[in-house]
Amino acid sequence: MKTPPDTAFVKTHGLTKVFKDFWLRPRVVALEGLDLEIRPAEVHGLLGSNGAGKSTTIKLILGLLFPTSGEVTVFGKAPGDVETKNRIGYLPEESYLYGFLDAEEILDYYGRLFNLPAPTRKQRIAELLDMVGLQGMRRRPLAEYSKGMQRRIGIAQALINNPDLLILDEPTTGLDPIGAREVKDLILKLRKEGKSVLLSSHRLADVEDVCDRITVLYGGRKQAEGSMDELLSSPSSTIIETDRLDAATIDSISKLLEKAGGLSIRKTESPRQSLEDFFLGLVEKADREGAETSGATGGAGVAEFLAKKNPTPDTEPNSETGEDKASTAGEDAD
């Protein structure tokens, strides 16, 4: 069942999706001839403006939409294959979850859909709730959650099966800066464990911070593809950063450059702290001083079970069903 390391997790060839109207006339060409490859242990960014076809691509990979033409394989199988879904985690772009369940119940429900045994579910749910900073609110119905808090549950939900391939559709929309930072940390951590992430976003900063390779879509067509270094580095200039320099020193450096080959300094400035760092500093301070909040707190770092290598996929057919049946009894009671 494990994919050999040299084969891609996801491969699409000439993937095209045309949405039709009631009379089956083509209405929108959402995606046209996309070739995409997601390799093991790679964070792949899907970058594009609104309506570029990012979500469509993701739904085609998951078998939620059917391609008009072209092919998709996921772990070497057709995208609708039920078994391969054991290895995939997915965060949809809008996650309205079951408002009548509380955080623990909802994660338990999703865990049971993966046939996870009860003790595993319990442990993972506790770790995930810690990770997304919602441990304190685990008994409140999701209908009472703010949008960003629901988003955090959505992320926890996507990780419950410790997936080999995590697909995140605009994960940072609705999240506060801490949440967004934590999502980036999570992605980097998962990559270190040899897992792959497909990250769709229209926020350039998110993509730039974590992605190894990106595919840029516009109007359903691929505009560029490659590693971040290939696409972004401009070999024709160099930046040097030091402690603060006085005018005289700058002057002498300038002369040195002049002598070295007729070069000159194009720009000198003293950098400001970024707003993100400033904000995170404030929140960290309030948290240390024990300020109360009914919202999300800073998470407790990436859940431990995600850091464990799973030598076999989570669900072997038949192996856990006996245990699971015993544990489902009586759980329907409220």
Place this chain on the structure above:
Amino acid sequence: MISRLLSIAGNTFIESLRRPVFLSVLGTVCVLLSLNPAISTLTLGEDDKLLVDLGLSTILLGGLFLSAFIATGSISQEIDSKTILTILSKPVGKFCFIAGKYMGTCAAISLAVWIWSLVFLLGIRHGAISTAWDNTDGPVLLFGLGGTALAVAIASWGNYSRRWNFPTTVSSLLAAFLALAWILVLLTGKDWSLQGLHTEFATGEKQLGQVLLALLLALQALWILAAISIACSTRLGQLSTLLVTFGVFMLGLSSDALFGGPGQEKPLAALAYRLTPNLQFHWLADALSLGSPVSGSYLLLVSGYTILFSGAILCLATALFEGKEAG
């Protein structure tokens, strides 16, 4: 497969109970049924027959309402709110999803019908109230009202101090307490004398055994309607599903008259007769008031019909759903 099926069914069941519509329909029908003995006196004579007739119709109609709202909501709501994306991206086949939804819906409907049946049976035992309070039935009032009050009290307390979900707790407690109340009532006569469990069944005129059969068959009719709602809601919106379900209900109760029954020779009418579910099989109130009893083998036959018909509808629903994009 089985444990996933049960998870989806369990989730659907809990969701159905926590919907506001469940508690309001449950409560309204309970009140109507407990007023049943009083309403049935308005006619001269034949009081107890009317009581049975009225009770069965109330339960069937209440069940129809409930099944229409719960069954249509359970899938179209998942599609509208996109929660279906998170389910279908997990290792869950489409048949598993449909069947789980169906089982959860049927469980919720059955719970409601169970509670209503008990209220109805308590009412039958009480009998129509002919004049003032001359013939009140002490045990029925004490055990029935006591059980209800206790259930509401415990559920309110649990909700207040333990954050238990009120609709879920109150309906499960009612289901248990009213069953207990009915057994206690069967054990005590109107004058508080102890009697055997079978005593009430032995009194011929009330046809208690037949009433139980009629309730079971009415419940099966609701299961068929739920299957139809589920099938429709894979493709239609909530309103259209409601209309189709009501339409099928009306057709089902009159298909003999409309299409001329099984012996029909005109091909079109014969086809229509075979496609619509025949809910007249499930409607025993007329047979009851004519005093023509039905047998256990009839029950088996109709149960077989229910299972086959619902199974076919669910397969159709899966086929409809298989070809549908979830995005």
